[in-house]
Amino acid sequence: MTGISRRAVLGGAAGVGAAAVGFGGGYAFGRDAALDASHTVAFRGAHQAGIVTEAQDRLHFAAFDVITDKREDVVAMLQKWTDAAERMTRGEEVTPDGAIGLGDYVPPTDTGEALGLSAAHLTLTVGFGPGLFGPSAAYPDRPDRFGLAARKPAGLTDLPAFAAEKIEPQRSYGDICVQACADDPQVAVHAIRNLARIGVGVVSVRWSQLGFGRTSATTRSQDTPRNLFGFKDGTANIRADETDDLNKWVWVGEQDNPPAAQWMTGGTYLVARRIRMDIEPWDRANLLEQELIVGRTKGPGAPLGQVGEFDEPDFRVTSGGAPRIPRNSHVAVTNPQNRGGVRILRRGYNFTDGSDGFGHLDAGLFFIAFNRDSHTQFIPMQQDMSRKDAMTEYLIPNGSAHFAVPAGLKPGEYWGQHLFA
């Protein structure tokens, strides 16, 4: 009995009485694909979903340590993960009838909290960290456990230390990451939780981060949202229809790696940074000071001296002899005009994780960026930011991670197949 959708079950139970749809613990249900067609993002394709996909509003991001030395166990888990991930992105349970239909005397294969919820445009994006290939910042003494050292792509190093950061290892690094984005946070949390459950004995959750509000637009039809400084964030982001720029700045090309690392062709590098914002001092700064730090107006988000959000910043304009957009403003440091045209694809989220124990909210930006080569794109930009960007005074990056995100899957392929095969 798989003709009932996750959503239909809940609606049916509440609306017309559960008598119509179920009986006791042996009761089974799946979902109706037709119902969820408008809430799904294709799982397979040339590139992984969740990169240029129109940014969903909610995030659960998890980094895992691989805790086994057995290569075959890792492969087996990735195969199971792929099946489960594909099913969940269709709004299905981890296995058919997984939550309640497999019988009384086995643990359910689906944890059940997404029953009744739609697919919510769930995307699951996998990446592999430096530690999968040998020694890493998290485990400097660890050998190449899986015989993958030769397959490590040139670009996949641990991120260097930057000025003005306070990296906490328990919020950083990881051998494998999964980015879950969805319209409904319960759907994203359910997905990560079920992957963690499947991975028991093979991986362990190293850290995870929820984001409640996206801070970037990835398509033309999306408004630019605001970060917790109250400013629009990511105006200059690469959009999904900028194919040439995606090929130039996001997707790894064949020429970027030797034959042994060709599994990365069509992939990209994911940079994750947990950036605590010092919001209390920020909130005491004058409007003008805030705008001079950002280099944009707080209202429409226009570059200083311009009118509209999407007007190109003009760094030549002066005011009283000084540049209208200060040279140490965030826009001046990061805008492609001042970086030889270099761009990155951003996909960040606002977070608030309770309080910090000192009377303040622990709030900030969980920065995610995708780029073709972090060493010529993200890293130099971050080095300049941490040294020159006035905004740095209000930022405390305390989590940092770098992952190689392989290309998308063809039918029948599993996550990491071309790496491990």
Next chain:
Amino acid sequence: MTGISRRAVLGGAAGVGAAAVGFGGGYAFGRDAALDASHTVAFRGAHQAGIVTEAQDRLHFAAFDVITDKREDVVAMLQKWTDAAERMTRGEEVTPDGAIGLGDYVPPTDTGEALGLSAAHLTLTVGFGPGLFGPSAAYPDRPDRFGLAARKPAGLTDLPAFAAEKIEPQRSYGDICVQACADDPQVAVHAIRNLARIGVGVVSVRWSQLGFGRTSATTRSQDTPRNLFGFKDGTANIRADETDDLNKWVWVGEQDNPPAAQWMTGGTYLVARRIRMDIEPWDRANLLEQELIVGRTKGPGAPLGQVGEFDEPDFRVTSGGAPRIPRNSHVAVTNPQNRGGVRILRRGYNFTDGSDGFGHLDAGLFFIAFNRDSHTQFIPMQQDMSRKDAMTEYLIPNGSAHFAVPAGLKPGEYWGQHLFA
């Protein structure tokens, strides 16, 4: 220029170009009340909003320590809070043009991250903790700083210690609480953050908790959602249309307090419990074991032996000589049938706060309940749960707080006016 809504500004800036709506930092905007009429919940009324209000999907709950001894400063802050709260629940900024319209050389009075967002059915509900009236669990040696001891309602004590809990003081207690519920988490976070900002020097954030998914229905039209055990939660909840039961079990009556504490009439007591769920062992339990612990089926959520979610549990039914619903099941321990008819109003939320440092997600239920007298309703139920409820094996309550939530405000009144006046 207050004729542009928070939402209209963002739409305008992205959709038709910001040139049409703004210019530089001196640009001002407010909102259009008509636009948000369908996204607002009335702030004033006989009772505070956010109690029987149809449960919104997202929560940000904050508990504050009062860090001043000056009564007039507390009153002044509560007056400012009330103005700001009422405005924010209408989808307005903290003050007119607060984010960008007050001039370049003053700090904005609104932090701005909700510009462009609707009111999102925001409700803000205030409560006062034992510490406002004298010594408390958080500060046992603190005197009655504000001369309020005589006005302390009989029901407002610190919650007692329960078996099987691991209370962390940094997640517990508090002199004042604000519960922010909204459809959009950014709106809830914005509200708490701006109240914290207004309260600088008077209050300090002691703890705060985000909840991503509601675990209760408060109206007939809402489906019963699922908690992170995958079960429907709160089926037996009091609904907003059960006026008699609300008067009996939720709203404090005139006869409940002496004249000095009549400010609580029409109010209620809020119990907050951060309950970490031991989800990994739970996920390894058989379906039958899970259902015997809960006392309901996992699919439709029917009481064991019954068919539909809203069927009344029948504790007389036996199976093989034993009760079909085990006596130590959650339903048996908590159902009104077995508690002399006693009910409470639940308004809980699922949470996931990253990982616990031991390879697991830090996930669970942020339990909120409202009752007329915690000493005869919540506390005995929790005492029974912690001793008899089989579910307790999978629960680690690590935060606990108790607040007196006053009645709603008449026009012109401020939060706590009848307490402090």
